[in-house]
Amino acid sequence: MESNPVLLESKSSPLNLLNEMQQLRLLGHLCDVTVSVEYQGVRAEFPAHKAVLAATSKFFKEVFLNEKAVDGPRSNVFLNEVQVADFASFLEFVYTARVEVEEDRVQRMLEIAEKLKCLDLSETCFQLKKQMLESVLLELQNFSESQNSEEESAARPSAAPAAEAERDPPDCPGSGPGRGASPEGPPAKCKEK
DSSP, rough: OOOOOOOOOSSHHHHHHHHHHHHHHTTTTTTEEEEEEETTTTEEEEEEOOOHHHHHHHHHHHHHTTTTTOOOOOOOOHHHHHEEEHHHHHHHHOOOOOOOOGGGHHHHHHHHHHHOOOOOOHHHHHHHHHHHHHHHHHHHHHHHHHHHHHHHHHHHHHHHHHHHHHHSSOOTTOTTTTTTOOOTSOOOOOOOO
8 A cells, every 4th residue: 555645845954055055155165166356456255166156146157057178167257346345245145045235235236136147136136125215205205294284284374364354244344454454443343134
């Protein structure tokens, strides 16, 4: 009698795998490529794993899969016009699926994601920029509403005398803005009909 197949699935395994790969990279273990980056004379080298870079970046995948057999496996990749801090953040993201950057660097991270064809980072930056824009728009809307309410409350006291003037009977000779200021004497009182 055959038993039905069951699924054995680990929810923590992908995260554990990433964490272990990050530890191996930080310790320099099993790294098979060094990525050199340079921007305006500032240069740094980052040891990494080809498999991780190729799995997360179409740029690196193309580089590593197009290596010529004559040249042998490439152990160095040079990236020009990439800031050291941005590439370090890129590596942290591809090895951990998260990275903390300043708000003003989000656009640069999006640019490096697009340059290195890292769809996950690109999507993450795009979503964050969208949230930031929505937040700014909400703040502007709240500010605009508070300005409108301040203008309305400031306009209400000046509207009150005009409303009182409208309540006076129209055929009353002493009504209107000049009432009580007549040179003939005190304001006339109207009799109700």
